[in-house]
């Protein structure tokens with residue numbers, strides 16, 4: 001395929017990008033898919049496309065990957081954090097409405113680690129207050145909520161194809177929408193703000209270079225052709241892993257809503273009686289690559305100063321207690337057993353010292 005791409009002479013945003021976009025749109029049953037250079041680029045362009053202005057406010061969960069908040073900052077607007085649910089780890093929809101002010105323009109629910117957020121109440125609040133909903137489905141490609149694919153429920157959905165995601169283009173992302181005006185705006189903004197009339201281009205906006213290359217798109221196409229197998233395998237592995245982990249009484253798994261069907265991007269556990277950093281250090285010393293789940297953003301150095309008087313107790317707790325365990329499609333049963341055995345030993349070690 002690499003030779004074919006080189007022969008076309010179009011190395012970026014050519015026919016493979018269009019093919020990849022079409023495959024994603026068809027799979028998600030949505031009108032438009034716009035390929036970009038990363039999940040962060042997808043979110044940034046989406047906020048720009050809905051016309052976010054300086055000092056506008058955007059509601060986001062307090063427990064998420066920094067990109068969800070950083071893209072709001074990049075547009076000189078304000079991220080407004082809402083605490084998350086202790087079971088799903090996703091934004092607590094019941095806490096959103098009291099954070100809405102006349103400056104609020106959008107809500108960005110995150111389907112954390114592939115787990116669908118509770119979209120129905122979020123959409124109701126958004127409709128009532130006339131807010132845009134941009135789903136951060138960075139890690140939720142293939143997950144469903146009440147028979148709808150994550151990313152297709154709000155006005156815009158954003159995916160990441162970073163190597164830690166369900167499918168990867170090494171770096172890359174996709175924006176999906178049913179709104180043609182947004183679709184056209186996104187296409188202009190990802191290519192510097194230029195629009196072609198078929199012969200010449202004119203600069204309509206001050207845009208970005210967030211294009212995807214042809215090689216990245218070709219990688220995506222190959223994985224889309226075997227996507228059902230990837231999902232089946234991932235689900236089987238997760239179920240086996242979870243059944244082993246559930247035998248450790250101190251370990252709690254992230255819960256999904258009854259009508260949702262997650263494709264888990266990461267396997268993140270909550271430790272009842274141990275600090276995650278201690279366990280992570282011990283696991284790494286045993287050559288098991290563990291990490292924190294994600295960030296309570298108000299506790300990070302960058303956001304801490306401006307969110308000094310705010311409390312998000314659940315996000316705080318998850319930040320201190322969650323551990324992401326190794327989880328990849330080629331993982332064997334003996335590797336999973338090894339991780340679980342070592343984890344059990346290390347929890348015991350921490351509790352008895």
Ligand SMILES: Cc1ncc(COP(=O)(O)O)c(C=O)c1O
Pocket residue numbers: 038039040041064065067068110112136138139159160161162172173
């Ligand atoms: C929830 C969430 N949003 C956004 C991103 C950003 O995606 P990317 O790394 O492709 O820029 C990530 C990446 O891990 C993520 O987990």
